[in-house]
Structures are given as C-alpha cells and as structure tokens.
Amino acid sequence: MFNLTPLVxxxxxxxxxxxxxxNMSEYFxxxxxxxxxxxxxxxxxxxxxxxxxHGGFGHIFFNMLAxxxxxxxxxxxxxxxxxxxxxxxxxxxxxxxxxxxxxFLFPGQGGPMLGASGxxxxxxxxxxxxFPNMELMLLFPPIPIKAKYMVFVIGGITYxxxxxxxxxxxxxFGGAFVAFIxxxxxxxxGK
Numbered sequence: 001m002f003n004l005t006p007l008v009x010x011x012x013x014x015x016x017x018x019x020x021x022x023n024m025s026e027y028f029x030x031x032x033x034x035x036x037x038x039x040x041x042x043x044x045x046x047x048x049x050x051x052x053x054h055g056g057f058g059h060i061f062f063n064m065l066a067x068x069x070x071x072x073x074x075x076x077x078x079x080x081x082x083x084x085x086x087x088x089x090x091x092x093x094x095x096x097x098x099x100x101x102x103x104f105l106f107p108g109q110g111g112p113m114l115g116a117s118g119x120x121x122x123x124x125x126x127x128x129x130x131f132p133n134m135e136l137m138l139l140f141p142p143i144p145i146k147a148k149y150m151v152f153v154i155g156g157i158t159y160x161x162x163x164x165x166x167x168x169x170x171x172x173f174g175g176a177f178v179a180f181i182x183x184x185x186x187x188x189x190g191k
Contacts, residue, residue: 004068005075007084012064015116018052019060029053033112034095037103041112047099051091053114063116066154070127077130086126086182087119093178094118098171118175124151125179151176 004012022028034050035041054060075083095118102110132148145153185191 003072005072005080007075007080008068008071011071011087012068015052015054015060015064019054022053029114030112033114034099035112036108036110037099038107042099047092047095048088050095050112050114051088051116051119054116055114059115063120066120067116067123071123074123074126074130086179087123089182090122090126090175090178091116091119094122094171094175097174097177101170113171115171118171121151121172121175122179122182124154125176126183127151129180129183 018028018032022032030041032046032049032053034046035043054063071083071087074086078086095113098113098118128148128151132146134147135144136147136150137144138150138153
C-alpha cells in the first residue's frame with residue numbers, strides 16, 4: 001500500500017515507540033510536550049521533543065497516515081539529508097511560532113502542545129509547492145484534486161471539524177508557513 005522510504009519509516013517507528021512509552025507512563029507525555037514559555041515546565045528541548053509525542057491513538061494514526069502518504073515522495077525527490085532538515089525545521093519552526101504567539105498575545109493561557117502536525121503541515125505545503133499539478137485522490141470525499149489545492153482542503157477540514165478547541169491550529173499554520181519560506185528560499189537560491 002505505502003512505499004515507505006528509509007527515513008520516513010524511521011520517523012514513523014520513532015513516533016510509534018514514543019507513543020507506546022507515553023501509554024506506559026504519563027511522565028513521558030509531560031516530559032516531551034511543549035509547555036508554554038514562561039512556565040516552570042518549559043524546557044528548550046521541547047521544541048524538538050513535542051513533535052514525537054501524541055495525544056491519543058487517533059492523533060498518531062492520522063498524522064502518520066498522512067505522513068506515510070506524502071513524505072516518501074519528498075524524501076525520494078530531495079534525498080534523506082535535505083528531507084530530514086526540512087522536516088525538523090518545519091516542526092521546530094511550528095513550535096517556536098506557536099509558543100511565541102501564545103507568549104506575547106495570550107500570556108498565561110493554554111497548556112502543553114504535542115504532535116507531529118506542525119511538521120506534517122510543512123510536508124503538505126512542500127508537496128503542494130513542489131508537485132503542484134500532481135492529481136491526488138482524497139479519501140473523503142473521493143474526488144481528484146491537484147496537490148496545490150489539497151493543502152487548503154486538508155487545512156480547512158482540520159480547522160472546521162475541530163469543535164474541541166484542543167487542536168493547535170497556530171502550529172499547523174506555523175509548519176506550513178516555515179515550509180513556504182524554506183521552499184521559496186530553495187527556489188530563489190537554486191538549491
């Protein structure tokens with residue numbers, strides 16, 4: 001079904017192992033999550049660690065399903081090193097944007113954030129920018145769509161289907177924004 005590339009497979013395995021550890025002890029979730037800046041729980045390493053922890057089975061399942069669907073093509077196109085840099089940069093960038101905006105605009109509000117969604121939205125944005133006219137088939141509804149529009153459809157679905165208020169939409173936007181900056185830079189510099 002999926003043709004997983006080596007790095008994508010490794011990143012999925014890391015996410016699954018971390019999820020299993022989280023289910024063995026709540027300590028792992030608290031330790032890995034990105035806590036708000038200015039709280040005693042925040043540590044700088046969390047800008048990286050939060051990307052590998054998830055809030056439940058549905059959270060990790062849908063993140064890894066989307067990751068396995070789009071990331072292997074980018075890894076094959078760019079190579080492992082460039083893809084790893086991109087993935088980590090978009091995930092860390094999403095966390096930094098989320099934390100900074102909350103710190104300056106909503107101080108004292110919110111709790112910890114976790115999940116690969118910021119990096120995943122970076123992957124989706126990159127896919128739409130690098131392969132804009134590739135036709136994809138959505139699962140729900142089952143219609144063909146060009147990759148350049150798919151980013152907005154998936155973003156809209158995530159945004160409008162969240163009634164809990166627990167989804168970090170700002171991190172999704174942050175990952176896509178950082179991806180846009182990186183891809184634009186690579187294009188302008190010929191990298």
